[in-house]
Amino acid sequence: MWGARHVTVRFGATTALDDVGLDLPEGRVTSIVGGDGAGKTTLVRALLRRVPLDGGAADVPDLTEVGYQPSTSGVWPALSVRQNLEFAGVAYGMSAATIRERGDELLETAALTHATSRLGSELSGGMRQKLGFCMAMLHRPRLLLLDEPSTGVDPVSRVELWRLVTQAAARGTAVGMTTTYLDEAERASTVVALDAGTVLTAGDPTAVVHEVPGTVSATDHRPAGRRTWRRGTAFHTWTPPGETAPGDEITPDLEDALIALSLARTQEDHR
Numbered sequence: 001m002w003g004a005r006h007v008t009v010r011f012g013a014t015t016a017l018d019d020v021g022l023d024l025p026e027g028r029v030t031s032i033v034g035g036d037g038a039g040k041t042t043l044v045r046a047l048l049r050r051v052p053l054d055g056g057a058a059d060v061p062d063l064t065e066v067g068y069q070p071s072t073s074g075v076w077p078a079l080s081v082r083q084n085l086e087f088a089g090v091a092y093g094m095s096a097a098t099i100r101e102r103g104d105e106l107l108e109t110a111a112l113t114h115a116t117s118r119l120g121s122e123l124s125g126g127m128r129q130k131l132g133f134c135m136a137m138l139h140r141p142r143l144l145l146l147d148e149p150s151t152g153v154d155p156v157s158r159v160e161l162w163r164l165v166t167q168a169a170a171r172g173t174a175v176g177m178t179t180t181y182l183d184e185a186e187r188a189s190t191v192v193a194l195d196a197g198t199v200l201t202a203g204d205p206t207a208v209v210h211e212v213p214g215t216v217s218a219t220d221h222r223p224a225g226r227r228t229w230r231r232g233t234a235f236h237t238w239t240p241p242g243e244t245a246p247g248d249e250i251t252p253d254l255e256d257a258l259i260a261l262s263l264a265r266t267q268e269d270h271r
């Protein structure tokens, strides 16, 4: 199984990753979530050996068998859709015929066939991310790493991107994907949540929700002296075990669960 084993990465005084473990099984989508600066991009870059490790190891196939889509999509703005694919294929040492054949197949699946002669700079955000995905998949990698492929992409294109990702996994590719959309993360086989460079929790999204200690409750006003988070018009609060919760207890979703687990950990740290 591919992944990261006890990976630590430091940038000067900043510890971006501290003893992080990550499993990326073949045929599965693993989503990596976490707030700004949690370490998602650094983890992907550590797997690609683009940052030096201060500890641990990255267990990945030969880099010629890894596909990578950077958060900037990786699409060259001055090249056409077709040329972008050719450029990516040549970089992987593929023949012109294979690039053409697999490129056509991927463009068809990504519903981009009509846009082959359009320049990268002329594509919508969603089309650009889908092309970036096709470029990362062209050489049929065993491991596919996607860094926030759906950020800034409209909901319809997000659904299409997700379909491409799950199809890649169904063909046996191990997929690791960072995302800030928890509804998307919830659909993955496994979610790995990073918090300040460490693994807050990892597992089946349903199991993660059941890990929350204490209760999550909802009120229509902000309860005094409590740390709350807004969900629509309601305020949600996490209450440690044995304490009285304000408002009505609710069943947390993944977003509630991750915030509650982070608050529970902060409380542990202060004890």
Ligand SMILES: Nc1ncnc2c1ncn2[C@@H]1O[C@H](COP(=O)(O)OP(=O)(O)OP(=O)(O)O)[C@@H](O)[C@H]1O
Residues within 6 Å of the ligand: 011, 014, 015, 016, 034, 035, 036, 037, 038, 039, 040, 041, 042, 043
């Ligand atoms: N090249 C670098 N030099 C110095 N510090 C860095 C570098 N890259 C990342 N960091 C720091 O490491 C931490 C983790 O950053 P990283 O970009 O991995 O987080 P992230 O979860 O991907 O966040 P975001 O969603 O905001 O991109 C942050 O504190 C960041 O400032």
